[in-house]
Amino acid sequence: DADVTQTPRNRITKTGKRIMLECSQTKGHDRMYWYRQDPGLGLQLIYYSFDVKDINKGEISDGYSVSRQAQAKFSLSLESAIPNQTALYFCATSDFGLAGDTQYFGPGTRLTVL
Amino acid sequence: GENVEQHPSTLSVQEGDSAVIKCTYSDSASNYFPWYKQELGKRPQLIIDIRSNVGEKKDQRIAVTLNKTAKHFSLHITETQPEDSAVYFCAASLYAGNMLTFGGGTRLMVKP
Numbered sequence: 104d105a106d107v108t109q110t111p112r113n114r115i116t117k118t119g120k121r122i123m124l125e126c127s128q129t130k131g132h133d134r135m136y137w138y139r140q141d142p143g144l145g146l147q148l149i150y151y152s153f154d155v156k157d158i159n160k161g162e163i164s165d166g167y168s169v170s171r172q173a174q175a176k177f178s179l180s181l182e183s184a185i186p187n188q189t190a191l192y193f194c195a196t197s198d199f200g201l202a203g204d205t206q207y208f209g210p211g212t213r214l215t216v217l
Numbered sequence: 218g219e220n221v222e223q224h225p226s227t228l229s230v231q232e233g234d235s236a237v238i239k240c241t242y243s244d245s246a247s248n249y250f251p252w253y254k255q256e257l258g259k260r261p262q263l264i265i266d267i268r269s270n271v272g273e274k275k276d277q278r279i280a281v282t283l284n285k286t287a288k289h290f291s292l293h294i295t296e297t298q299p300e301d302s303a304v305y306f307c308a309a310s311l312y313a314g315n316m317l318t319f320g321g322g323t324r325l326m327v328k329p
Contacts, residue, residue, distance in 0.1 A: 197314045205251045208261050208262070209260060
């Protein structure tokens with residue numbers, strides 16, 4: 104879905120480095136999410152934000168932080184990357200309206216921590 | 218909180234056969250149940266969803282059924298094709314637009 108974009112698409116970094124993953128959306132959705140997916144496994148929620156001033160931890164937030172710079176932008180940071188943070192990271196958005204709208208995912212960022 | 222269990226974790230079918238994936242959820246307040254398909258290395262994409270005010274929904278070869286009393290819902294794919302091979306995730310939520318709780322996923326393999 105081209106309405107949700109993520110940068111970078113691939114990133115290789117070293118242990119201890121700080122890294123930021125960015126997500127932008129043009130869907131006009133209020134709510135944004137960051138997920139992590141390990142190979143062959145399901146989706147784990149890292150953080151979610153229901154509006155610019157509302158940020159909440161998900162099930163695996165340790166080692167991660169987020170910033171909601173605007174309605175359309177939600178960034179995920181790894182303050183000091185470690186190898187077990189090697190994974191595929193997805194951003195998603197959803198809309199809380201009268202009918203509501205499901206989550207739409209970005210294309211993902213493949214992160215490798217050496 | 219909500220807990221969603223999905224079975225089976227892997228499913229292999231012959232092309233043309235039907236495939237059924239089942240999910241159970243724990244929170245009786247959940248009212249929205251989407252299904253996502255994820256091809257290898259790609260993003261999860263919504264294929265069908267159902268709200269609690271209906272018991273079944275169809276879209277061509279795909280159907281979803283919901284039993285609120287038993288707290289389970291199922292994905293049915295008929296006349297499977299090789300391009301149906303992917304990982305399928307079920308999810309549950311209080312309402313569309315809210316946080317989703319995902320099942321663990323089912324890897325479907327359709328053999329030609």
